[in-house]
Amino acid sequence: MSGQSSHILWKPSARRIAKSNISRFIQFANQQYRATVDDVKLGDSSQLYEWSIREPELFWNAVWDFSKVVAQSRGSRTLVDGDRMPGAQWYPDARLNYAQNLLRRRDAATAIVFRGEDKVNWRLNYAELYDAVSRTVRTLEAAGVGEGDRVAAFMPNMPDTIIFMLATASLGAIWSSCSPDFGTQGVLDRFGQIEPKVLFAVEGYYYNGKSHDTLPRIAEIANRLPSLKTTVVVSYTRDKPDISAISKAQHLEDFVAPWHPAEINFRQLPFNHPLFILYSSGTTGVPKCIVHGAGGTLLQHLKEHQLHTDLKPGDRLFYFTTCGWMMWNWLVSGLATGATLLLYDGAPTYPHETVLFDFADAEQMTVFGTSAKYIDALNKAGVRPAQTHKLASLKTMTSTGSPLVEESFDFVYNNVKKNLLLSSISGGTDIVSCFVLGDPTLPVWRGEIQRRGFGMKVEVFDDDGRPVIGEKGELVCTAPFPSMPVMFWNDESGQKYRAAYFERFENAWCHGDFMELTDRGSAIIYGRSDAILNPGGVRIGTAEIYRQVEQLDEIVEALVIGQQWDNDVRVVLFVRLRDGLHLDELLIRTIRAHVRKNTTPRHVPAKVLQVADIPRTKSGKIVELAVRNVVHGIEVKNREALANPEALEHFRDRDELLS
Numbered sequence: 001m002s003g004q005s006s007h008i009l010w011k012p013s014a015r016r017i018a019k020s021n022i023s024r025f026i027q028f029a030n031q032q033y034r035a036t037v038d039d040v041k042l043g044d045s046s047q048l049y050e051w052s053i054r055e056p057e058l059f060w061n062a063v064w065d066f067s068k069v070v071a072q073s074r075g076s077r078t079l080v081d082g083d084r085m086p087g088a089q090w091y092p093d094a095r096l097n098y099a100q101n102l103l104r105r106r107d108a109a110t111a112i113v114f115r116g117e118d119k120v121n122w123r124l125n126y127a128e129l130y131d132a133v134s135r136t137v138r139t140l141e142a143a144g145v146g147e148g149d150r151v152a153a154f155m156p157n158m159p160d161t162i163i164f165m166l167a168t169a170s171l172g173a174i175w176s177s178c179s180p181d182f183g184t185q186g187v188l189d190r191f192g193q194i195e196p197k198v199l200f201a202v203e204g205y206y207y208n209g210k211s212h213d214t215l216p217r218i219a220e221i222a223n224r225l226p227s228l229k230t231t232v233v234v235s236y237t238r239d240k241p242d243i244s245a246i247s248k249a250q251h252l253e254d255f256v257a258p259w260h261p262a263e264i265n266f267r268q269l270p271f272n273h274p275l276f277i278l279y280s281s282g283t284t285g286v287p288k289c290i291v292h293g294a295g296g297t298l299l300q301h302l303k304e305h306q307l308h309t310d311l312k313p314g315d316r317l318f319y320f321t322t323c324g325w326m327m328w329n330w331l332v333s334g335l336a337t338g339a340t341l342l343l344y345d346g347a348p349t350y351p352h353e354t355v356l357f358d359f360a361d362a363e364q365m366t367v368f369g370t371s372a373k374y375i376d377a378l379n380k381a382g383v384r385p386a387q388t389h390k391l392a393s394l395k396t397m398t399s400t401g402s403p404l405v406e407e408s409f410d411f412v413y414n415n416v417k418k419n420l421l422l423s424s425i426s427g428g429t430d431i432v433s434c435f436v437l438g439d440p441t442l443p444v445w446r447g448e449i450q451r452r453g454f455g456m457k458v459e460v461f462d463d464d465g466r467p468v469i470g471e472k473g474e475l476v477c478t479a480p481f482p483s484m485p486v487m488f489w490n491d492e493s494g495q496k497y498r499a500a501y502f503e504r505f506e507n508a509w510c511h512g513d514f515m516e517l518t519d520r521g522s523a524i525i526y527g528r529s530d531a532i533l534n535p536g537g538v539r540i541g542t543a544e545i546y547r548q549v550e551q552l553d554e555i556v557e558a559l560v561i562g563q564q565w566d567n568d569v570r571v572v573l574f575v576r577l578r579d580g581l582h583l584d585e586l587l588i589r590t591i592r593a594h595v596r597k598n599t600t601p602r603h604v605p606a607k608v609l610q611v612a613d614i615p616r617t618k619s620g621k622i623v624e625l626a627v628r629n630v631v632h633g634i635e636v637k638n639r640e641a642l643a644n645p646e647a648l649e650h651f652r653d654r655d656e657l658l659s
Contacts, residue, residue: 006406006518009413010420010444017441021306022048029062045441045451046521052454053479056082059455060090060299060482067302067336070104071096072268079480085507086497088480090271091295097266098275098294099133099169102335106130109314110340112159113363116236117206117346117355124159129166129335131261132159136167138259143230145197147172147267150227150277152196154178154187154218155323156205156345160234160252162332164200169275169294172267173197176277179322179618180205180212184220186640190279193289194489195227200252204237208347211237219245230255271295272486278326278429281617281641288496289489292329292432296482300433301333307454309367309396309423310440313338316393319369320348320356325619326429327369327400348374357385364393371401372408372424373557373620379411380556386415396421398438401620403525403543406447407551424449426513426525430501433483435475435511436523447547448522456481460517465505468517472541474529475513476505484509514541531624533562534569538602542624545603548595549573554581555591559614560605561628563657572631572657573605574650576614583610609656615647627651 017023026042029035029051035058037047052059057078064074075093082088105111105126113123124132145151151168155161155177168175176194178187180202191199201218204211215233222231223246231249235241243249272293279287305311317334321327322345334341342363348356348370360368378385385391397412397420404424412422423438426449435458439450452458457479459467488497504510514526526532526541533540542560549558556576562569573591577583588608596604616622618641626636630651639645 006445006447008443009409009446010418010422012421012441012443020440021310021312022439022441025062025066025307028066029059032065033058033062035062045439049452049454049521053457056455056479063299063303063455067306069096069298069302070101082480083507085478085480085509086484086494086502088484090480090482092271094271094295095268096271096295096298097170097172097268098298099166100264100266101298102166102333103130103133103264104336105338109338111335112162112341112343113316114159114343115345115359116156116158117209117350119206120236122159129159129163130264132163133166133170134261134264135256135259136163137170137264138262139256140167140171140173140198142259143198145171145173147269148274149173150176150194150196151198151200152176152178152191152194153323154180154182154199154201154214154221155234156180156202156236157321157323157328157343158202158236158345159343161200161323162341165332170264170266172269172273174274174277174291177323177328179324180214181207181322181643182324182618183640184217186638187217187221188224189286189638189640190289191221191225193286194277196225197227197229199225199228199231200234201231202234202236203241203243206237206346208350215241215243215246219247222246222249269294274486276329276432277489278329278432280429281621281623286638287641288500290430291486291489292483293486296484297329297432298333298336300431300481300483301330302336303454304330304433304437305334305337305339308425308434308437308439309398310421311337311339311367315339315366316342316364317367317369318342318344318360318365319398320344320371320374321369322618326432327619329432331369353378353381353383354385354388357389357391360391360394361389366393367396367398368394369398369400371620372399372404373401375399375404375408375411376550376557379408379415384415386417391417394420396423396438396440398423398425400425400427400434402622403527403546404447405543405547405550407547409444409446426523427453428511430485430511431481431483435477436515436525445520445522448518448524451521452523458523460515461505461508461510465508469519470516472514472516472526472539474504475511475515475525477509477511478507514539528624531561531628533560533571535562535571535602536568540571540603544599545571545573545595545605548598548603549575549591552591552594554578554587557614557622559611559622559624559627561624561631563607563628563631565606570606571603572607572609574609574611574614574627576611583608607656609654611647611650613644613647613650615642615644617641618643631657
């Protein structure tokens with residue numbers, strides 16, 4: 001459904017606009033940078049966006065100054081070879097340290113609050129965080145870790161993980177992490193490529209009220225990573241378990257025991273010095289190792305936090321994420337604004353479905369970050385937080401992972417909180433940030449993402465590479481931005497990097513999302529381009545079908561693919577129904593009629609089949625391509641990338657797909 005028929009669900013008050021960081025930034029840019037559009041001073045965020053893509057060097061310098069980036073030097077050059085994608089260089093003369101910017105505060109204000117389901121509840125302040133990082137820095141130095149070395153983590157979303165990452169970044173080493181629910185091969189597929197020197201690993205974790213032992217997997221992982229000098233085992237579910245089966249292993253308490261806090265000597269490094277290695281989902285092969293630079297990550301996150309999310313010192317920022325998803329990296333950067341990070345690890349519905357809203361009330365959460373699937377699950381389960389919780393401090397809710405359907409917008413405003421900025425955001429691991437996201441000074445239109453990111457020249461191209469408005473096409477970015485990957489690991493020629501983003505359109509980043517830009521500047525994402533359906537040559541986004549079928553009470557969730565059939569493509573819809581329900585002809589007719597009524601005849605599935613479960617990645621994204629491969633008899637090469645690989649068997653050798 002086109003965004004042109006949408007309507008407004010929320011408007012910011014004049015007071016909220018006036019107090020927003022965007023309004024402060026506009027005033028700053030006008031005064032310090034003489035920012036104008038068509039010789040007129042900036043007056044609103046739409047003009048700010050136009051200025052940010054017309055004058056990218058001035059804009060990013062303004063972000064640097066406004067957010068008070070700590071650096072040894074910025075240098076005189078902002079952008080070199082700015083007409084090349086890839087090939088542009090940001091701040092080639094700058095020297096800075098990412099961790100130093102996150103550890104600016106050293107006071108008694110709360111830095112991190114942690115909940116491990118109902119088992120663990122603790123916190124630490126900024127001074128304690130600095131001291132813990134300091135001790136770990138000295139420990140890693142003594143272990144021989146230096147610039148460019150890799151430090152890996154097999155860890156939950158807990159304070160220790162942040163401490164280890166900040167210590168790694170302080171030294172100029174490179175951080176990479178997986179969550180402890182990954183299988184052995186999934187971890188080796190990732191860490192085996194980057195050859196870490198140190199591995200931090202948790203001995204167990206909690207999920208759905210139960211503890212899960214990871215020691216056997218740690219032993220196998222450590223024994224198959226010859227680059228490791230030491231494996232540091234972190235106690236979480238029990239104290240000092242037997243680690244004798246793990247080669248070169250130490251308990252965390254023994255690893256850091258000799259060291260006392262001291263001033264951290266933050267290494268001053270180039271803007272593009274590698275900071276993080278993140279991984280593609282790996283559902284179609286061994287994951288790509290995407291290397292992100294310190295300066296670009298920092299600057300982009302500061303912009304997204306302060307301008308798009310309106311994050312301020314003292315705000316309490318939450319994102320439900322694991323350490324295997326880029327939203328963890330995004331969340332942690334909130335320390336650079338002086339916010340308090342609210343961490344939660346475990347099942348988001350244990351011991352009951354409103355546990356995250358309990359957390360929100362108890363800790364005065366101001367920003368609640370989650371996934372579109374979580375919001376849909378709350379709606380399906382009949383959860384109504386507005387009736388059970390105060391949520392007095394909550395001012396922003398962000399959603400990502402998959403497109404947020406129109407009915408989920410309705411659910412949030414009807415059943416979570418009416419006076420709330422609901423920001424659907426979208427970007428990815430590839431840029432460790434967003435292309436399109438929120439704006440606290442604009443209205444929220446039903447089913448739409450508010451705006452393109454400042455400084456991101458995002459357009460929609462048709463198949464011929466022409467920019468279009470009000471039509472669906474490929475999400476592209478036609479100018480360089482600071483958080484483009486530095487490189488892919490083990491890709492010396494850069495061929496894999498270029499092939500991933502730059503082969504479709506010349507001198508433009510092609511992200512692989514199917515999107516529409518409305519004439520008011522908002523965006524609607526219809527799904528991944530590689531999962532786009534093409535019946536009769538008409539391109540259909542999978543999100544358009546999900547948006548309709550998941551409105552039906554009988555359906556918990558769905559997955560749709562295009563099946564090669566009779567020299568064409570037919571739409572096949574798989575549905576997971578509520579417990580006890582069975583798919584019959586009446587429900588199939590109901591589904592088809594609902595899809596036809598609200599979309600077009602082309603969207604109507606040729607086949608509707610029931611499945612007991614739907615496969616998804618560790619970060620909760622459904623894997624349409626893997627299912628499509630199973631249906632077509634193509635091997636799924638990397639089942640370890642899936643949270644529930646056994647679910648693929650529900651799609652194999654289905655007689656219904658042979659006629």
